[in-house]
Ligand SMILES: Nc1nc2[nH]cc(C(=O)O)c2c(=O)[nH]1
């Protein structure tokens with residue numbers, strides 16, 4: 278006998294079954310969407326990558342591997358990487374694994390994730406974590422952590438021993454994106470015995486950038502000793518706005534405060550005068566090394 282299931286079940290039970298079936302289908306679809314997003318997160322649009330001396334921040338002057346992500350949500354008036362703002366700047370798509378391998382093979386101990394805006398990438402946190410773990414593993418294997426061991430290794434067989442010691446990952450972010458998820462990752466890594474492996478260089482856009490209102494104000498409270506707030510000074514009036522932010526969020530002494538006058542636009546001596554006048558003993562004047570070494574060169578340095 279052919280049984281028509283629909284005829285066997287009372288209406289109310291049929292409804293329950295249908296609802297359960299719908300919920301199950303939705304759960305499967307959500308899981309598929311999550312998996313697809315995770316796969317996508319693994320492949321990231323890169324504008325350029327290169328090894329150079331770090332031109333900014335606390336590790337200025339040290340070799341670093343730079344990964345510049347394509348795409349930015351802001352349009353700063355003075356942007357020096359405007360070519361990387363749009364999706365047309367993608368030169369390659371790379372997985373987390375490929376990027377980690379490249380960084381390790383570069384044999385450096387600093388890596389800078391920049392852009393564009395790196396925190397627009399869903400895979401950014403995964404990349405940071407993978408870099409930190411790769412750096413920690415290299416250190417466990419006796420990777421170089423001191424100048425002496427660096428020299429020793431370099432003079433041995435540089436091509437056979439490319440990976441250096443622990444990595445410090447600098448995340449150069451434009452200040453508009455929430456850093457909280459990465460701060461949570463940092464706490465988790467510290468609990469695991471891996472503290473101090475990455476830090477934010479958080480831009481605070483001042484009025485002359487035209488993007489001051491885009492800042493995520495919740496970020497400042499989350500910054501600590503491994504982080505820097507970078508203020509690009511594009512006109513002298515930016516200095517007062519900078520000081521207001523520093524004081525409103527109590528940044529002095531809690532994280533780095535770097536003042537970066539645009540070369541040829543704002544005289545660094547004016548910034549030093551301002552620092553003196555306002556007793557900004559905690560602040561650092563930053564002159565971008567790469568702009569001094571390679572004036573006018575926009576890419577690859
Ligand atoms: N040498 C060098 N140092 C840098 N530090 C931060 C950079 C950036 O573009 O975010 C940068 C850069 O583009 N080049």
Ligand code: SF4
Nearest residue numbers: 349351353356393451
């Ligand atoms: S946030 Fe950075 S990349 Fe984006 S427009 Fe501003 S300066 Fe350019």
Ligand SMILES: [Mg+2]
Nearest residue numbers: 358391392449
């Ligand atoms: Mg930059």
